[in-house]
Amino acid sequence: MGRVLFWILFACLFWGGNGRVFAQQLTVTGTVRDTLQQPLDVANVVVINQENQALDGFGITDDNGRFSIKVKANSNYILKVSYLGFVTKELSLQTKEDDVVQDVVLEPQIANLEGVEVVYDIPISIKGDTIVYDTDSFVSGTERKLADVLSKLPGIEVNDQGEIKVEGKKVSKVMVEGEDFFDGDSKLASKNIPANALDKVEVIRNYSEVSQLSGVTNNQDNIALNIKLKEGKKKFWFGEITGGAGLDERYVAHPKLFYYSPEFSLNVFTDLNNIGEVPFTAMDYWNFTGGFGGATRGTGTNFNTGSGGLGLTLLQNNRAKEINTGFGAVNFGYKPTNSWRLSGFGIYSYTNTLMETEARKTYIVSNQTETANTATDQISHLGLVKFSSSYKPSQRLQWNHDVLLKMSDETEAVNTLSVSDVTDNIVQNREQTPSSIRQNSNLYYTLNEKHIFALETQYEYANENPFYQAIREQQPFVGLVPLDENQNRFNLNQEQRVITNRLDLKLNYFWVTGPKSNLNFTLGTLQSGQKFNSNIFQILDNGSNLDFDSDELNNTVDFGFSDLFMGLHYKMVTGKFTFNPGFHIHNYVATNQQLGTTVQDKRFNLVPDFFVNFQMKRSESLRFNYNIDRGFTNITNLARGYVFNNYNSLYQGNRNLESALYHNLSLNFFSFSMFNMQNIFAQLSYSKRVDAFKSNTSIAGINQVNTTINSDLEDETLNATGNFQRTFGKVKISSGAVLSQTITNNVVNDAPRKSTSFTQEYSASVGTSFANAPNLEMGYRYAINQYKTGTASSTFYTDRPFVKMDMVLLKNFIFLADYDHYYYRDKAGSIENKFGFLNASLSYQKTDSKWEYSINATNIANNQDLNRDNYNDLFFSTSAYRVQPRYVVFKIKYEL
16 A cells, blocks of 8 residues: 555656656856955855846855755856845856856945845845745745745754754744744644745844843744744635534534734634544643743753653554543734734643553563553643743843643543453543742843853742542552452542642843853742642442542652752854863752651752854854753652552652762754755753662562662763754755664562663655655654563664655646555564555635635545553563544635
8 A cells, every 4th residue: 555655646746747847957066256256155146037026046055155056057147145244246158058157256335225025035035044945936835834944945854743843953043023822832833823924934043031141041942933924914804614524414614713913913713523633632731841941950950840741541643542622722922012022822731632552561570461441531721821022122131931831621530441460440541630820030230342241030830739649440459459349449539739829030241251252050940749649539339439548558748859059161262163061069958847747858069061062164063061960859759658559559758868960961063054055953851860860660570660769870861862854955964863862770579680772764855846746755754672681682674764745736736645564573473564654635726815715634545553661670561552533624714
């Protein structure tokens, strides 16, 4: 099936292109210099076909002033060269059968020329650290969302989750007309901003939200996107309303509304569907910071007070057996005055998800195998509200204040049929309604050009209340939990409550000691107080509760954490190098109180860090970073009473835990050349944990009790990532590799156990971006997962060829298709599965009409499930995860 589809789509590409793909081409090369014969870097060169006035090619000069452009043979062109501050030059160019060499000299522009008509937008221009893409120069008309446009721009990638990367680095902020779009969340932007509203995309490298700090901090990894709208989309309401229905009572509704002006902006969009399109997942919610960053980040302290999801089952590849979702979001920005800006957003998401899994676990110590069929029904209500104020009366003063409220109401019912030595029908129920409120207040003041102050504060209050219930036929944890055995089923329950108050405060003083150097003095503190309560009880057949009074089945813990710190860093730029060494000195006090006694961990610590950047060219650098973090555990790992993880796993905290030390090194290389549209990114990182937190597990059969200890057994992680992308005219090739090796040392049944995980992922693809021909992307992904624990080992392989296609038919029809084929197997030959996912759509929209009609089909091959593998110190597992069946939906869209 996979090979046949590949060749069908490949044939369609060249049949639909009418041979234009192989039109005879030649190369125009040359140099651009000024009147002193100095090469001009990043000058813009375009060639305009005199016959049809079309833009046939463009190029950007490199640091030697060279350019290279593919054009058609036997054609007449205008070669147009422009550079900021110089007079634009136009030259006649007639091509024959051979390559052409054309050097250009530009003269300085004496005065601004008025009345000059700009006929052609330059496809790519560079202004300092900003790259500007004219989107019309890259699209073919089949694009529907921002993500579709970005994926066709050189140097920009959009992954399957909607995250945007530029030059291998994740985009930290997305703006529209200079205003934050949901505080820069790249997924919400890429999935919702309509493609036909785009005029230009600005990539801002070395981005800093605070202009006063841009010259004294390291911003090399900060990338922002600013979306410029077409003129008709400014000061006007625009958007679209999409509705659809299909067989089996399938439906979709997706209205979107946008308004932008210099003083006010508003974005409103909703999404209702039961076809598996998840606009906002639980993982998105827990990862969504709303633009907040901890005030004490980067100081050498690793202390996390959040629980991050509390054990609810997560989707695999955003697929499930059944998904019903409702989503609504509003984002606004308002400027009462030129110096004051108000903004905010509200997000609500409802998801009802049905999941079904068949899993096989092999327990290493007991050599016992468990086969489990699990059905999960999950209902999730998620809410986010944020309000922000930014006051900047002058370039010397800026005050930002933000408030973020997070709320959720989630329930999960899990039915499991477990078959091991005995068969057990298990029901698990989870409920939680956690909430948190977080406030930032940051003040930035520039006394003069040599003295800059930055005060950053953050306060957080969080209330978490997970409830867990397990109903089993077989009695679990005999001897640990004194259950009433005279019951038809064993109904175990657990209540938990965690209250957190946390304050982060940091004062930075930057003393600019020279044009390319500064000293940074830091004073700060992190103060946290937490309370944790839990109790385990049994509900009897008659509905009454059997409470357990044992200290081991109840927790009452008070935990206080204090970090007082100071730091000193020196930044210096010399030639092509930037050096930024420094250190932080910390005074830590961690105190936990339980059972009427107190355990305190005091520590005085110095943690160094070092950063160096070798800027080889304007867009080519090599960066090295080394830092030491001291990690502290949170309150739930200190509570000595038992807590349920799931139906066969208990966790008992260790109140005597001490902090662990983390050594982190990374080496990054990136090279982005506009001259040949080539993008190379590579990263090598290594981390080593000393006196690390280790898992100490006692396991009998499939039942286990875990705790955490400090151990001098060291853990190590080595990661290597590489990506290569290059554009040849209208063809883009990409390749990448991700290798990760993790070595952990834990304790199982009082014996040290070394576990190694080595995962490899390789990918390669080639795609086209023709304006008047079908476009095709074909690629291959290959993954190897190797696991070894003690003497047991297992290896899994996944081959994943894929193909994507888009084409315009008869001017008004657009056909889109994508196919992923999976071949999953293990080295032992006991598992082999082949499956594929094929999606396609055909839409019709008459020229200049606001109405579009489409038919969309997902999972056309009607694949039933997908596979995954997992490992830890206790077991290897493989599973089949049920996915939604084939859906066919007819949609109507109206553009406002």
